[in-house]
Amino acid sequence: MGGCIPESLEQLQALESPHLSRCGLNSSIPSQLRLCTNLTNLELDENNITGSLPASFAALSRISYFSIYDNGLTGSIPLCIFINWPDLTSLVMGENLFTGPIPSEIGQLTNLHKLDLSGNQLNGSLPSFIGNLSKLAYLKLDCNHLTRFLPPKIWNLEDIQFLSLNSNDFQGPLLPGPHSQDQKLLHISNSFYGKNPVYLDQNNKYPKVYSSNVLPHQICNKSERLQHCASMATSQVEMSHLKFRKLEILRLLDNQFSGSIPRNIGQVMPNLKWFDVSENRITGLIPNSIGEMVNLSSLELSGNKLMGPIPATLGNLINLQIANLSHNALSGEIPLSLRSCSKLKLLDLSKNQLSRNIPSWIGKSVKSLHILLLRSNMFRGAIPRGISHLYSLQVLDLAFNNLSGTIPAIFNNLTAMIMSKAPKHDTRDLEIFMSKAPKHDTRDLEIFIEGCVPFYFYRVNIFANGKMWQYKRISSPVTSTDFSSNNLSGRILEELTRLNNLLLLNLSHNHLSGKIPNMIHKMRGLEYLDLSNNMLSGEIPPSMPSMSFLKCLNLSFNNLSGPIPHSGQYDYI
Structure with missing residues (x-):
């Protein structure tokens, strides 16, 4: 099929459920479609349909399922959808070019179970009437230009299972509930009158309540002005007692949320499987109650301003597969309790202030790791030999620490970095994945986690030649070892x-001595090799020009001697 949506569809007035997804349609939606008044399901996903949604769609009052995902539709979302489609249960309009605000009339769709408006150009604030959608289980508004505070009523959606608001400009408190243990003041910025409610006076969390529009001068500095206090107050008072027992996936990354993670989040959302609030402005400690989310498969808190230790209670998360706490200000050591997280596939603690030794139980107790990222911390001591038990390890990054001693003999068992046949690289799509990915429909969950959903795609930053390369999914797993910028000494092991499946090897800025291994040409898949700023001596092995995939080679600032090869791959580096 292909071309235009046939106008002759108007003659099929008994038509109820046309499935026209992935048909190569490349026209606008004909207004004659309004004559098919018996339509209940209409699917037009993944075509090239353009133009706007016709206002005549108001006549399709029996519609319950409408999906037009991944097309080129423009204009604002027509109000007829919200006013004239009372039976609508699923509305999927993601990955189009819709503009303007989300209409407040959305609150009239009281039968709605699924709402996907992601990947458009919608702006303005999220209407508070969305809290009226009491049956809503799936809400996805990613990748728009939505702003301001989340309406407090959004936390009335007690049936919500999937909530994803990634890549917008939302701000304000992260989640409902108490935000710190020492919170003693509740300010309600409104024009209330009368006495404070008895339950507030008796609640020791809020011993002092102010109902004025401005805090007393003895409480706040003259230069400070509080905004949106009413929303904050509502969250703390009206919602802290709610439990979102059905919520499994909560994605709020890449916004401007601030404040701290509620200390009781583990009790409020006990069944979360995926919790991602990366790339926000969150401060404070990681609450101990996260350890009560025993079903959690993915915990992503990177790119915030979290501080303090990693809670020992994270060791209770026996189903955890993804733990990304990178790019914060966490301190202390890696807790011993994490050795109970035997299903971990990715552990990213890079760019924090963690110290002491890298624990020896990594590899012995947690053997399923594919990615271990500990760069830019203050770890000291030797590289633990337990890493040799990480048979599935693909990316190992211990750069920019204070590690010392020799490079241990840990590589013979790292089978994911070894292959029997010559590699065939295609890095045009710089992406990495954790398991073989069959064809799938990514509309509903996008990222898949074993035990939660089937697969997981993860973004990994690899540093080579002074640049950062971001890898996501590719057809064969990326492999990388980076021990650069430490205090390692001794020789580079022939082992x-x-x-031979390694893509990148970076041992630069250490105190390594001796010769470059003669058999280095066996690393047939190597594209980036950096041995600079060491004390290596001798000649460059004559077999190195046969490393046909090598793109970047840095041997500078060593004590090497002899001729520089001028043949083979060296002519193109």
């Missing part, structure tokens, strides 16, 4: 050359 290291067995890693």
Whole structure:
């Protein structure tokens, strides 16, 4: 099929459920479709349909399922959808070019179970009437230009299972509930009158309540002005007692949320499987109650301003597969309790202030790791030999720490970095994945986690030649080892050359001595090799020009001697 949506569809007035997804349609929606008044389901996903939604769609009053995902529709979302479609249960309009605000009339769709408006150009604030959608289980508004505070009524959606608001400009408190243990003041910025309610006076969390529009001068500095206090107050008073027992996926990354993670989040959302609030402005401690989310598969808190230790209670998360706490200000050591997280596939603690030794139980107790990222901390001591038990390890990054001693003999068992046949690289789509990915429909969950959903795609930053390369999914797993910028000494082990599936090897800025291994040409898949700023001596092995995939080679600032090869791959580096 292909071309235009046939206008002759108007003759099929008994038509109820046309499925026209992935048909190569490349026209606008004909207004004659309004004559098919018996339509209940209409699917037009993944075509190239353009133009706007016709206002005549108001006549399709029996519609319950409408999906037009991944097309080129423009204009504002027509009000007829919200006013004339009372039976609508699923509305999927993601990945189009819709503009303007989300109409407040959305609150009239009281039978709605699923709402996906992601990947458009919608702006303005999220209407408070969305809290009227009491049956809503799936809400996805990613990748728009939505702003301001979340309406407090959104937390009335007690049936919500999937909530994703990624990549907008939302701000204000992260979640409902108490935000700190020492919170003693509740300010309600409104024009209330009368006495404070008895339950507030008796609640020791809020011993002092102000109902004025301005805090007394003895409480706040003259230069400070509080905004949106009413929303904050509502969250704390009216919603802290609610439990979102059905919520499994909560994604709020890449916004401007601030404040701290509620200390009781583990009790409020006990069944979360995926919790992602990365790339916000969240401060304070990681609450101990996260350890009560025993079903959690993915915990992503990176790119915030969290501080303090990693809670030992995270060791209770026996189903945890993804733990990304990078780019914060966490301190202390990696807690011993994490050795109970035997299903971990990715552990990213990079760019924090963690110290002491890298624990020896990594590899012995947690053997399923694919990615271990500990760069830019203050770890000291030796590289633990337990890493040799990480048979599935693809990316190992211990750069920019204070590690010392020699590089241990840990590489013979790292089978994911070893292959039997010559590699075939295609890095045009710089992406990485954790398991083989069959064809799938990513509209509903996008990222899949074993035990939650089937697969997981993860973004990994790899540093080579002074640049950061971001890898996501590719057809064969990316492999990388980076021990750069430490205090490692001794020679480079010949055993290291067995890693013939390694894409990147960076041992620069250490105190390594001796010769470059003669068998380094066996690392047939190597594209980036950096041995600079060490004390290596001798000649460059004559077999190195046969490393046909090598794109970047840095041997500077060593004590090497002899001729520089001028053949083979060296002519293109």
